[in-house]
Amino acid sequence: QEMLAESGGGSVQAGGSLRLSCVASGYAYRSYCLGWFRQAVGKEREGVAAIYINDGSTFYDDSVEGRFTISRDNAKRMVYLQMNNLQPEDTGMYYCAAIQGYFSDFERGKVHYWGQGTQVTVSS
Numbered sequence: 009q010e011m012l013a014e015s016g017g018g019s020v021q022a023g024g025s026l027r028l029s030c031v032a033s034g035y036a037y038r039s040y041c042l043g044w045f046r047q048a049v050g051k052e053r054e055g056v057a058a059i060y061i062n063d064g065s066t067f068y069d070d071s072v073e074g075r076f077t078i079s080r081d082n083a084k085r086m087v088y089l090q091m092n093n094l095q096p097e098d099t100g101m102y103y104c105a106a107i108q109g110y111f112s113d114f115e116r117g118k119v120h121y122w123g124q125g126t127q128v129t130v131s132s
Contacts, residue, residue, distance in 0.1 A: 011036035012104045017126030020094055026128060028089040030104035036121040037061070039106035042087045043114050044078065046128070048100040057089060058107065058114040067111040072098075094130045101125040 016028040032042060043058030057078040058067045066078050077090040087104065104123035107114050 011121045012106060012123035014102065014104045014123045014126040017102060017128045019129040019131065022095055022130055022132050024094050024130070025090070025092045026094065028091070028102055028104075028126060028128075030087045030089075030123060032085045032087065032104075032106065036106040037085045039108050039120060041107040041109060041111065041114055042080065043067075043105050043107060044087075044089045045103045045105055045117075045119075046098075046100040047103070048097075051100075053103070053117070055114050055117065056102070058111055059087065067114065091128070094128075096130050096132045099128060099130050102128050 011034050012030055012032055014030045018026055020026055041058050041060055044056045045053050046056050047053040056069050056072055057076055059078045059080050075093045080087045103125045105119040106121040108120045
């Protein structure tokens with residue numbers, strides 16, 4: 009049973025925008041924290057942004073601070089990642105993730121559920 013399903017990836021030119029969506033079901037949405045990771049070819053997966061489901065507090069990696077915005081819609085069980093001013097270094101597979109913990113757990117990659125990913129490609 010799929011717990012997390014992403015959509016919204018695609019190809020854009022540098023400076024463009026994309027909005028990723030993730031619908032959470034079952035145990036995944038009972039997590040305290042939902043977030044987004046990305047993985048470029050040949051690199052390790054890295055945490056990009058996270059949000060607490062209850063109060064909407066957010067966390068961002070320094071590389072995306074001021075360009076990306078994470079939000080959630082509890083009624084729809086959705087988490088979004090608005091990505092503006094995209095750069096070629098933002099290229100990668102983006103994964104939605106459910107964390108049964110806090111931002112510190114997100115930073116350590118302690119993920120309980122992963123989505124299958126959606127590709128984002130930014131050309132210069």
